[in-house]
Amino acid sequence: MQAPAEKAARLEPATLGGGMLPDWAPYGVIAGSMLFAAALLAATGAFSVALLLVVSTVVSCLTIYAWSRAVEGRRRALDRLVTFAIIAAFALALTPLLSLLFEVVKRGLPGLSWEFLTGTPRGVVGGGGAAHAIVGTVVITAVTAAISVPIGIMAAIYLTEYGGKGRLRRALTFFVDVMTGIPSIVAGLFAFALFAIFLGPGIRLGLMGAVALSVLMIPIVIRSSEEVLKIVPNHLREASYALGTPKWRTIVKVVLPTAFAGLVTGVMIAIARIVGETAPLLVTTGIVDSINTNPFEGRMQNLAVYAYSEYRTPGVMKQASYDRAWAAALTLIAIVMILNVVARLIYRRYKTEIR
Amino acid sequence: MQGAAGATRAEADATEAQAPTPRATPESAPAMANVEGPRAKTIAVRNLNLFYGDFHAVENVTMTIAPNKVTALIGSSGCGKTTFLRSLNRMHELTAGARVEGEVTLDGQDIYARGVDPVQVRRLVGMVFQSPNPFPTMSIYDNVAAGLNLNGSRVKKAEKDEVVERSLRGAHLWNEVKDRLEKPGSSLSGGQQQRLCIARATAVEPEVLLMDEPCSALDPVATLAIEDLIGELKNRFTIVIVTHNMQQAARASDVTAFFNLEETGKPGRLVEVGETETIFTSPTEKATEDYVSGRFG
Numbered sequence: 001m002q003a004p005a006e007k008a009a010r011l012e013p014a015t016l017g018g019g020m021l022p023d024w025a026p027y028g029v030i031a032g033s034m035l036f037a038a039a040l041l042a043a044t045g046a047f048s049v050a051l052l053l054v055v056s057t058v059v060s061c062l063t064i065y066a067w068s069r070a071v072e073g074r075r076r077a078l079d080r081l082v083t084f085a086i087i088a089a090f091a092l093a094l095t096p097l098l099s100l101l102f103e104v105v106k107r108g109l110p111g112l113s114w115e116f117l118t119g120t121p122r123g124v125v126g127g128g129g130a131a132h133a134i135v136g137t138v139v140i141t142a143v144t145a146a147i148s149v150p151i152g153i154m155a156a157i158y159l160t161e162y163g164g165k166g167r168l169r170r171a172l173t174f175f176v177d178v179m180t181g182i183p184s185i186v187a188g189l190f191a192f193a194l195f196a197i198f199l200g201p202g203i204r205l206g207l208m209g210a211v212a213l214s215v216l217m218i219p220i221v222i223r224s225s226e227e228v229l230k231i232v233p234n235h236l237r238e239a240s241y242a243l244g245t246p247k248w249r250t251i252v253k254v255v256l257p258t259a260f261a262g263l264v265t266g267v268m269i270a271i272a273r274i275v276g277e278t279a280p281l282l283v284t285t286g287i288v289d290s291i292n293t294n295p296f297e298g299r300m301q302n303l304a305v306y307a308y309s310e311y312r313t314p315g316v317m318k319q320a321s322y323d324r325a326w327a328a329a330l331t332l333i334a335i336v337m338i339l340n341v342v343a344r345l346i347y348r349r350y351k352t353e354i355r
Numbered sequence: 356m357q358g359a360a361g362a363t364r365a366e367a368d369a370t371e372a373q374a375p376t377p378r379a380t381p382e383s384a385p386a387m388a389n390v391e392g393p394r395a396k397t398i399a400v401r402n403l404n405l406f407y408g409d410f411h412a413v414e415n416v417t418m419t420i421a422p423n424k425v426t427a428l429i430g431s432s433g434c435g436k437t438t439f440l441r442s443l444n445r446m447h448e449l450t451a452g453a454r455v456e457g458e459v460t461l462d463g464q465d466i467y468a469r470g471v472d473p474v475q476v477r478r479l480v481g482m483v484f485q486s487p488n489p490f491p492t493m494s495i496y497d498n499v500a501a502g503l504n505l506n507g508s509r510v511k512k513a514e515k516d517e518v519v520e521r522s523l524r525g526a527h528l529w530n531e532v533k534d535r536l537e538k539p540g541s542s543l544s545g546g547q548q549q550r551l552c553i554a555r556a557t558a559v560e561p562e563v564l565l566m567d568e569p570c571s572a573l574d575p576v577a578t579l580a581i582e583d584l585i586g587e588l589k590n591r592f593t594i595v596i597v598t599h600n601m602q603q604a605a606r607a608s609d610v611t612a613f614f615n616l617e618e619t620g621k622p623g624r625l626v627e628v629g630e631t632e633t634i635f636t637s638p639t640e641k642a643t644e645d646y647v648s649g650r651f652g
């Protein structure tokens with residue numbers, strides 16, 4: 001199949017005159033196995049799509065191995081078997097993702113409308129839009145990023161450039177690892193408790209949500225930035241030092257630009273990770289029906305919580321509420337996908353060849 | 356100008372070394388003609404010991420490096436040539452756990468004295484590395500101007516243009532890149548990249564130029580170009596070059612220092628230093644003779 005395998009095979013005297021399966025063999029085996037499995041299942045009366053896929057996968061793996069073993073020998077047969085197994089594993093991993101996407105698009109599209117994107121439920125009975133939630137999501141995420149990105153990148157700079165092998169560095173790394181494992185609701189309760197100390201109990205602010213999400217986002221930014229800064233080759237730093245450049249300027253002008261694409265990608269992934277958080281925002285930003293763009297005052301809605309509350313407490317027209325919940329989920333996924341595409345574009349534009 | 360470096364086992368009397376001769380202007384680089392270049396300096400090393408943590412890498416080196424000459428450091432791998440070279444502009448201490456004992460003076464000023472800023476030392480003592488390492492995010496122009504930009508000095512555009520052109524001409528690269536100065540430095544070939552790095556190092560007008568096997572990643576043609584360049588650069592700088600290539604030491608250097616280590620794990624030491632011709636034809640030490648004649652190991 002692969003060129004290296006063929007080359008190796010040519011070197012082996014034993015397989016020099018060996019046979020070879022026709023090019024269509026893998027496809028033929030898959031098609032044949034499916035037909036066989038369908039017939040088998042129909043005969044036993046236990047037909048279902050899931051079972052068909054499982055049985056045909058097993059059958060095609062066995063068939064290709066046996067056939068190839070007879071014609072091509074043990075090594076090529078194993079190669080084909082493993083190829084089949086890996087494709088099957090890949091398909092298995094992809095299935096939930098595609099199924100989820102399909103389901104969200106199917107159920108979300110009916111609820112998606114101009115009104116959904118621009119209106120609010122304020123003063124509307126059993127309808128309205130999610131503009132307040134979209135605005136809230138954007139504001140909360142932006143504030144979170146504004147808090148987390150500088151802290152995260154500066155911490156990563158400390159870890160890679162200044163920490164050396166010191167105790168502080170090891171302690172930091174340990175706690176960052178611990179922080180990545182914090183359940184999101186704990187982060188929410190932390191922010192809630194923190195603000196309750198100063199502003200009294202029952203307070204709800206967009207900023208509180210941003211603080212809660214920062215607790216989740218900072219460790220991710222630190223981790224990804226640290227890895228990216230680590231791969232900036234040392235000889236670039238030395239070249240800069242040798243020109244009589246102070247360390248901080250070397251970091252600002254040489255290390256960070258070299259790592260720029262990777263840093264942006266890391267930040268985007270961290271944002272994608274926190275943009276859909278529900279639990280911490282439920283306790284910190286609350287539920288509200290009108291647009292609020294000020295994170296320092298009043299409750300703020302966001303898409304995840306909106307989807308949750310529409311589903312949890314539907315209005316008089318239940319189906320309309322469910323539709324809006326799905327549409328909110330779809331909008332959220334769309335935002336994450338847009339962020340990912342932007343991250344990729346930035347990465348392509350700015351990536352530097354590092355040798 | 357024979358100075359201290361002429362004698363074998365040169366004693367460090369750099370402090371009384373006479374002022375370097377005025378620079379000759381290389382004819383092939385007219386752009387440099389009316390520019391006041393930096394004054395090359397004498398480096399005197401006295402009882403220098405270098406460590407990596409507990410490992411004693413270089414033991415008790417005492418030598419004087421004469422201005423406006425090319426001093427080659429030769430010796431087998433792991434004998435501490437590069438470590439020694441990096442101690443001359445305080446790059447050695449960038450390695451975690453690295454220590455320095457002894458004295459290195461630059462025209463009488465101890466660069467390891469308390470209160471001396473390593474950043475200032477490195478502005479006077481530039482370095483070219485083993486493999487070409489232009490900054491990947493910068494254009495050819497910005498790579499050469501990097502020293503000016505990175506030092507934070509506010510330089511006018513016209514002045515910067517002049518420095519870039521002069522440095523690139525000095526590195527024999529101007530004609531090859533003058534039409535694509537805005538292209539990334541990594542778009543050049545290996546030999547061109549190394550000349551770019553030399554231009555970058557000379558653009559900040561240092562007084563000493565350290566070169567750590569500058570040709571080891573290059574083909575013979577590119578190597579020859581760099582060697583020619585070194586011959587010209589010595590008119591403006593004190594040059595110290597580490598090389599594994601004995602022909603290169605013989606061709607390009609005026610003074611050669613031979614480093615050796617008795618066995619692995621022991622520190623490297625300076626065996627002999629003298630005029631290149633003397634070292635290659637009639638060295639005083641047996642080990643040197645064995646090494647330069649290829650009878651070694």
